[in-house]
Amino acid sequence: MKKLSARRRHPLAAVVVLLLALAATGGLYAAFAPAGKAQADESSQSLTIKEGKKLYEVGCASCHGTGGQGSSDGPSLVGVGAAAVDFQVGTGRMPAATSQGAQVPRKKPTYTQAQIDQLAAYVASLGAGPSVPTKQQYGPDGADIAKGGELFRTNCAQCHNFTGKGGALTKGKFAPTLEGVAPKHIYEAMQTGPQNMPSFPDTTMSEKNKKDIIAYLNAVNGDKTENPGGLELGGLGPVSEGLFGWIFGLGTLIAVAVWVAARTAKAKKS
Amino acid sequence: MSTAPNEQSRSRGKAPAGERVADWADGRLGIYSLAKANMRKIFPDHWSFMLGEVCMYSFIIIILTGVYLTLFFHPSMNEVEYHGSYVPMQGQLMSEAFNSTLHISFDVRGGLLIRQIHHWGAVVFLAGMFVHMMRVFFTGAFRKPREVNWLFGFLLFVLGMFTGFTGYSLPDDLLSGTGVRIAEGLVLSVPIVGTYISFFLFGGEFPGHDFVARFYSIHILLLPGIMLGLMVAHLILVFYHKHTQFAGPGKTEKNVVGMPLLPVYMAKAGGFFFLVFGVLAVLAAVAQINPIWAMGPYRPDQVSTGAQPDWYMGFSEGFVRVMPGWEINVAGHTLVLGVLIPLIVFGLMLVSIAVYPFIESWITGDKREHHILDRPRNAPTRTALGVAWLTFFAMAMVGGGNDLWATHFHLSVNSVTYFVRIFLFAGPVIAYIVTKRICLGLQRRDREKVLHGRETGIIKRLPHGEFIEVHEPLSQEQLHTLTAHEQYTPAEIGPTVDENGVERKVPASQKLRAKLSNAYYGEHAQIPKPRAEEYKEITSGHGHH
Numbered sequence: 148m149k150k151l152s153a154r155r156r157h158p159l160a161a162v163v164v165l166l167l168a169l170a171a172t173g174g175l176y177a178a179f180a181p182a183g184k185a186q187a188d189e190s191s192q193s194l195t196i197k198e199g200k201k202l203y204e205v206g207c208a209s210c211h212g213t214g215g216q217g218s219s220d221g222p223s224l225v226g227v228g229a230a231a232v233d234f235q236v237g238t239g240r241m242p243a244a245t246s247q248g249a250q251v252p253r254k255k256p257t258y259t260q261a262q263i264d265q266l267a268a269y270v271a272s273l274g275a276g277p278s279v280p281t282k283q284q285y286g287p288d289g290a291d292i293a294k295g296g297e298l299f300r301t302n303c304a305q306c307h308n309f310t311g312k313g314g315a316l317t318k319g320k321f322a323p324t325l326e327g328v329a330p331k332h333i334y335e336a337m338q339t340g341p342q343n344m345p346s347f348p349d350t351t352m353s354e355k356n357k358k359d360i361i362a363y364l365n366a367v368n369g370d371k372t373e374n375p376g377g378l379e380l381g382g383l384g385p386v387s388e389g390l391f392g393w394i395f396g397l398g399t400l401i402a403v404a405v406w407v408a409a410r411t412a413k414a415k416k417s
Numbered sequence: 418m419s420t421a422p423n424e425q426s427r428s429r430g431k432a433p434a435g436e437r438v439a440d441w442a443d444g445r446l447g448i449y450s451l452a453k454a455n456m457r458k459i460f461p462d463h464w465s466f467m468l469g470e471v472c473m474y475s476f477i478i479i480i481l482t483g484v485y486l487t488l489f490f491h492p493s494m495n496e497v498e499y500h501g502s503y504v505p506m507q508g509q510l511m512s513e514a515f516n517s518t519l520h521i522s523f524d525v526r527g528g529l530l531i532r533q534i535h536h537w538g539a540v541v542f543l544a545g546m547f548v549h550m551m552r553v554f555f556t557g558a559f560r561k562p563r564e565v566n567w568l569f570g571f572l573l574f575v576l577g578m579f580t581g582f583t584g585y586s587l588p589d590d591l592l593s594g595t596g597v598r599i600a601e602g603l604v605l606s607v608p609i610v611g612t613y614i615s616f617f618l619f620g621g622e623f624p625g626h627d628f629v630a631r632f633y634s635i636h637i638l639l640l641p642g643i644m645l646g647l648m649v650a651h652l653i654l655v656f657y658h659k660h661t662q663f664a665g666p667g668k669t670e671k672n673v674v675g676m677p678l679l680p681v682y683m684a685k686a687g688g689f690f691f692l693v694f695g696v697l698a699v700l701a702a703v704a705q706i707n708p709i710w711a712m713g714p715y716r717p718d719q720v721s722t723g724a725q726p727d728w729y730m731g732f733s734e735g736f737v738r739v740m741p742g743w744e745i746n747v748a749g750h751t752l753v754l755g756v757l758i759p760l761i762v763f764g765l766m767l768v769s770i771a772v773y774p775f776i777e778s779w780i781t782g783d784k785r786e787h788h789i790l791d792r793p794r795n796a797p798t799r800t801a802l803g804v805a806w807l808t809f810f811a812m813a814m815v816g817g818g819n820d821l822w823a824t825h826f827h828l829s830v831n832s833v834t835y836f837v838r839i840f841l842f843a844g845p846v847i848a849y850i851v852t853k854r855i856c857l858g859l860q861r862r863d864r865e866k867v868l869h870g871r872e873t874g875i876i877k878r879l880p881h882g883e884f885i886e887v888h889e890p891l892s893q894e895q896l897h898t899l900t901a902h903e904q905y906t907p908a909e910i911g912p913t914v915d916e917n918g919v920e921r922k923v924p925a926s927q928k929l930r931a932k933l934s935n936a937y938y939g940e941h942a943q944i945p946k947p948r949a950e951e952y953k954e955i956t957s958g959h960g961h962h
Contacts, residue, residue, distance in 0.1 A: 249829065293499075293507045300591060300713045304721035309591065309712045314722030315820035319829035322722070366505045367711055375522065376533055376705025384592060386818045388706050389728030392540035395704075397548065399696050400471050400541065401464070407689055408464035411676065 192268065199269030202262055206242050215273045227339065228276020229267035234335035236263045238328070240342075249319030250342055253328075277338045277348070284354055285334040287362045295363030298356055302347070310367045312382045316343055326368050330361045460682050461662040461675035465556075468549035469655075470686060472573075473648065474693040475542040480645075482535040483637065489525050491517040492633035494589065494626045503710050511589075511714035514629045518588035518709055533701035539581050540706070541697060543729040546574045550770070554803050557791035558661045559774040561784065566654040569647050571771045576644050578729050583636040585707070585727055589629055592707075594715025595724040597628065599737065606756035624717060663790050664901035666894045670788050725817060733763045735816030739837045769806065780933045781905055794863070795902040797856035798937040804852040805845035812841045853942070860944040863899045866891060867947045868955050890956065900946050908934035 154160060204213065210221030217223030224232075235241040239254035258266065267279060300309070308314050311325030320343050325333065337357050340346025347357070366372065368382075380387040431437070443449045460466070493513040499506045501516070502523045511519075521528035550570060553559055559567040582600070586593040601623045605611045620627035659673050668674050676682060712721070726734055736759030743754035777799065778784075793800040815822060816837035823830035870888035877885050891899070910931045915921050936942060 248827075291508075292505045293509050296505050296713060297509060300716075300719045300721065304591075304719065306722055308723045309721045312723070313824060315823040315830040317829075318831050319823070319827075321824055363505060374705050374708070375710075376529055376708055377702060378704040379708075380704055382708075382711065383821060384723050385707075385725045385727045386723075386731075386821050388704075389540060389731065391704055392537060392700070392706075392728070393544050396537060396541040396696065396700050397471070397544040399700075400545070400693060401468070401548075403692050403696065404467040404471065404689070405464040407685055407692070408462055408467060411462050411681075 195265050195268040196272045199265035199267070199272075202258070202266050203269050206257070207266070210243075215270060224270050224273060226274035226276045227270060229271040229279045230277040230335040231339040231341070232267040232270045233263055233279045234332050234339060234341055236266060237335075238332050250321060253323060277335075280331060280334045280338070282331075285330040285358060285361050287358075287365065290355075290358045290362030292359070292362050292366050294356075295359030295361070296367070298352070299360050299363050302352070303360070306344075308382070309384075310382055311364050312368070325364055327370075330365065333361050333364065334358075455656060456677070456679040458656060458659075458678045459673045459675045460660050460678060461673060463663065465552045466660065467689065468545055468552055470689055471545040471693060472542055472549055473652075474690045475538045475545060475697065476644070476648065477690070478694055478697055479535055479538040479542060480641065482531045482538065483641075485531050486521060486528075486535060487637060489517060489521045489528065490514070490587070490633075492587065492630045494624075494629050506710060506713070509714065512629065514587060514589040515709065515714040518590070522710060530698075530701055533704075533706050534697050535584075536706045537700045537704075538697050539584065540727060541700075543574070543577050543581060543727075546570070546577060547729070550574060551803070551807075554773070555791075555793040555800055556661070556663075557787065557796055557799065560787040561778060562658055562786050563654070563661075564774045564778070566651060566658065567774050568771060569651045569654065571767075573644055573647050573651065574770075575767055576640050576647070580636060580640040580644065581727055582730055583632040583640070586632050587629060587636060588707075588709045589715050590707075590709040590712045591715050591719055591721060592709075592712045592724055594624065594717070595720055596726050596730075598623065598717070599734070602756055603733075603737075603760045606753045606760060608750070608752060608757070624715070659788065661788050661790050663792075664898055666897050668789065670786065673788070723820060728814075731817040732766070732810050732813035733759065733817075735813035735818075735837070736762050738819055739813075739816040739834050739841065766806075766810070773802075780908070780930060780937055782908055782930075782934075783905070789901065791902060794856040794859040795904075795943075797853045797860070798942055800856055801849045801852040805849040808844045808848035809841065812837055812844045816841070857942075857944055860946075864944055864947050867896055867899050868952060896952075902946065904943055904946055905934075905938040907931070907938045 203211075203215070207215075207221075207224075210218060211224050212218045212221075215224035217225075232241075236258055237256055237260070239256040240251045242257060243251040256263070264279075270276075271278065299307075299311070303311070306314055306316065306322035307325055308322075313324035314322050316322060322344070328336075334357055336344060337347045337352065337360070338349075380391055432440070439448070491513045495513045496510050497513050497516050499509050499511055499516055499519065501519050503519055506519060518532075521532055523529070553567065553570070582596070586597050601615055601619065604615045604618065607614065615623065618628065618631070619625040620631075660675070662668050662673060662675070665674070713719070725731060737756060740755050740759050743758075745752050745754060791799075816834065819830050819833040819837065822828060822833045870890040873887045873889050875887040877887055879885060908931050910923050910927055911921075913921055913923060
């Protein structure tokens with residue numbers, strides 16, 4: 148240490164320190180920067196974006212503008228991210244019909260998943276936004292279903308109903324049913340807040356919470372959901388139950404009453 | 418296999434066991450004279466007379482299943498953590514009431530089936546009472562001497578509504594909690610005393626820790642106890658008044674034509690009880706009702722869309738949903754008309770049912786007993802009023818489910834609400850006019866049928882080329898049935914001046930009564946039924962057929 152200390156006033160000391168500092172910073176950057184893989188794929192990524200741009204110009208530009216800047220017919224897509232594209236196009240909502248009602252409904256997707264990925268890549272290149280979630284993010288592993296139920300009832304049920312059967316909003320708008328919606332799309336919807344839905348970015352609702360909600364929905368409104376009580380009657384609550392009770396309950400009993408009344412004791416009639 | 422002892426051995430030996438038991442009971446309870454008087458009671462046969470039975474049996478079934486549920490239900494709002502077998506609720510905090518309802522649904526043997534029979538039974542019970550009441554109303558069976566029994570029935574219906582509501586609130590789930598919250602809002606809207614009543618009901622600020630236990634006592638003890646008493650009184654009066662019957666040959670105001678209670682109706686009624694039980698059990702086995710596990714425990718900070726009450730409370734929900742959110746300020750106090758007016762209309766709707774028989778008897782001034790039922794068409798104004806009330810009720814129900822109408826028919830919920838706002842008022846008026854026209858049309862058809870016979874559809878060509886349709890004269894029985902009803906003449910005020918030319922004072926109530934009577938029985942309100950002379954003239958003379 149003495150040697151080092153003795154030379155600390157050497158004219159080149161500052162240069163040496165600077166070099167060391169630069170080397171450390173650069174080394175750290177090289178070690179932690181996420182660029183490695185992206186650089187390797189750069190050529191295929193740019194190709195995807197190029198393909199996506201072509202698709203965009205044919206299918207989307209008429210409303211969203213040639214550079215995604217938006218027009219009077221459609222919002223700007225700068226910064227919406229790949230997740231928004233994957234949701235909107237993947238659920239068939241985009242491209243929307245020219246004359247849409249109060250809300251663009253879900254329909255059969257127009258594009259293949261490969262094309263959607265290309266479109267997503269192009270739109271993502273316009274500005275930073277949420278990316279498409281991975282299976283690990285929306286998959287059921289490690290999710291707390293009960294917690295998801297609580298979160299769903301707190302944040303979602305007021306529009307989507309207790310178990311996600313959907314509900315009405317003002318002026319013909321509606322919260323769609325969540326039955327048969329892919330977990331990935333539910334995740335993206337929470338992240339990006341499509342149409343009338345508020346968005347729940349990770350800062351408001353953590354990744355884990357989103358996963359919990361998806362797992363809950365899968366448990367109570369999925370393909371394998373069992374209804375312990377029998378027919379679900381749409382899962383809409385007392386309105387459909389009342390209708391069923393009147394028609395099949397009282398209706399049957401009145402039919403039975405007519406039958407009983409028609410079969411009278413005939414022994415003494417003759 | 419008959420080994421009946423001969424006369425001698427019977428008089429000397431012991432009587433059969435059954436007879437001895439009966440004798441023993443008669444000596445202490447006097448059952449022989451009771452049975453003699455009532456077991457041969459005659460009841461007329463018509464399917465619509467069995468609607469009351471549907472109600473009675475479903476009430477009994479509700480009591481039986483309800484007792485089973487009380488064995489496992491804990492009416493407490495203490496917070497517990499769920500550790501039962503329903504996975505999507507694991508570890509959730511909930512009240513003990515909700516926890517025990519989940520326990521009944523998933524971990525008690527037969528619990529869910531019994532719960533569903535109980536709830537379906539309630540839905541059908543109320544629906545049955547509603548239809549039973551409609552039968553009594555539209556046939557005029559509420560007239561003297563049955564006004565009091567109408568009131569008993571009305572009370573049974575209203576108490577049934579509130580028993581249903583308190584029962585629906587017991588599991589303390591998110592759906593019913595929202596309903597209780599709305600009820601609290603209605604209570605709060607009452608001027609001056611609203612807040613006090615609310616604090617009294619909930620033991621402080623909503624939701625508090627008391628309401629489940631309180632609703633429990635009301636639901637399982639107070640209201641069903643009163644209802645049971647009323648139902649017995651209702652039945653005693655049916656026995657006392659004897660059953661009404663439709664007009665027909667041999668049926669008068671002084672007799673009842675039908676079958677005796679024992680054995681015919683005992684067999685029928687006993688069988689019918691099991692049929693009702695069977696239908697309710699099948700319903701409960703097939704269809705899910707009030708899946709509280711899907712709704713979650715109640716928390717005041719949560720709510721779901723599509724939160725409606727059971728059907729019999731649906732009209733009150735409708736009033737609240739379609740009412741504009743008016744609010745005024747009176748002397749420093751806020752009056753929430755948007756909630757208060759629906760509450761008042763709700764009360765008036767019910768009161769109108771109770772008072773109708775008294776209004777009608779005041780208008781007719783008829784003090785006689787009526788045991789022969791009216792056909793609805795022969796009382797057009799009453800029928801039209803009833804249909805108008807039902808239309809009002811139905812419109813309110815549409816309003817109560819406005820969101821489901823919107824989503825299922827791809828409408829705007831705002832348009833549905835505006836539609837209901839208009840047709841809540843226009844609908845009953847239209848229904849009144851249309852019903853009255855239909856009734857008068859049917860009366861005209863009856864008149865035609867009596868005077869000219871039934872259209873046979875056979876066309877005859879006469880020698881000179883004219884085509885005529887052959888009309889077949891009605892049988893004597895049919896003629897009687899179609900003309901058995903009597904027609905009132907409108908009440909008149911009488912001359913407004915007496916014989917000395919002095920103006921007579923006519924009370925306003927009398928003027929009103931005359932006006933109403935004219936609306937009920939005036940020229941435009943009924944078709945004169947054919948008289949015997951008319952009939953003779955047409956049939957005996959130069960009839961063209």
